[in-house]
Amino acid sequence: MNDLPDSPFAAGLDAGLREFVGYTMKRATSAVTADAARVLEPMGLRITTFSALSVICHSPGVRQTELAAALGMERSNSVAVIDKLEKAGWIARERKSTDRRAIALRPTTVGLARQKQARLALLAHEDRLFAGLTAAERRDLVKLLSKIEV
C-alpha cells in the first residue's frame, strides 16, 4: 500500500525521537496539562490563571513582578492573567502605601474558595493520571525532574 521503500513501522513512527529525554517529557507534559486544563475549564480557570491565583492565595500581598518571576512568565504577560482574576472577583489589586509604583495582590473570600475547589479537583485529577505510579515513584519523578540543570 506504499511506494517503496517506505517505513517499516505503522505505529511507533516517533521511535527515533524517543532517544531524547526531552521528547518524552514534552509528550507526557502535554497530556498532563491538557487534562488539567479540561478539569479547570468548568471552574472558569486555566493553568496560568490557577497558578497565579494559587500563588496569591498562598502569599497574599505579593507584587505582580514577584508573581510573574515566581511563575517564570514575563511581567507584561502577567497583566492579562491578573486582569482576568480581578474581573472574576477572585483577587484585588491594592496600591502599596510604601511604594506607590507597586501593587499588592490579595485573594478575595470567593477567590480563596475557588482556589481550594480547583486544588482538590486537580489533586483528584493527578491521582487518576498518575494511578500507574506509586507514591514513591511520584516522588522519584519529581526528584529526577528537579535534578535537571536550568
Next chain:
Amino acid sequence: MNDLPDSPFAAGLDAGLREFVGYTMKRATSAVTADAARVLEPMGLRITTFSALSVICHSPGVRQTELAAALGMERSNSVAVIDKLEKAGWIARERKSTDRRAIALRPTTVGLARQKQARLALLAHEDRLFAGLTAAERRDLVKLLSKIEV
C-alpha cells in the same frame, strides 16, 4: 517594605504549586524545550520542524496524516511545518501512485545530513542539561514518564 500581612517568602513563591507533579513537569519541560530550541535555531530548525524531519528521515515515504498522528499534532497544522521543510530543501513531497490523495514524504540528501547534525547537537545538549542525572536515572525518568496514563 510590604503592607501587612503579606508573604513570608521572597523565594519559593510557587511552593504551593509544587504539590502538583504536573507543575514540576511543566517547569522542567519548559526549561528543556527552550534550551533545545536555542540549539536548533542556528540550524534553521525548531522543535516541531526537527521532529517532523526526524520522523521522515527515519520512515521515508510516511504520509502527512501519519506524520501528524505520530507527533500528536493536527493534520492541518502539519502542512505549514512540512512546507518549511520542503522550502528548505530538506524533504520532498511525492504524490503516491497507489493512492493519489496521499503524499509520501521523503528526505533529501541535504535533509538527511541536516537531521544528523541537529541530532548530534541535541544529544550533546541533553548530555549537558541532564549532567546531574546518571544514565540509569535518565532511564528511570523516561520509564516513570511512560507510566503516566494518557
Next chain:
DNA sequence: TATTGTTATACTCTATAACTATA
C-alpha cells in the same frame, strides 16, 4: 460516503519594546 491534503480562522502562550508614574 469517507479520507487526504489543504486553507482559513481564532485563541493561548510567549517574547520584546516602549510608555507612565513613581522611586
Next chain:
DNA sequence: TATAGTTATAGAGTATAACAATA
C-alpha cells in the same frame, strides 16, 4: 537613573470547520 505596572505587537503552537480531489 532605575523600577513597577502597563500597552502594543508579533510569533509559535494549537484547535475546529470547511473545501477539492480522490477513494
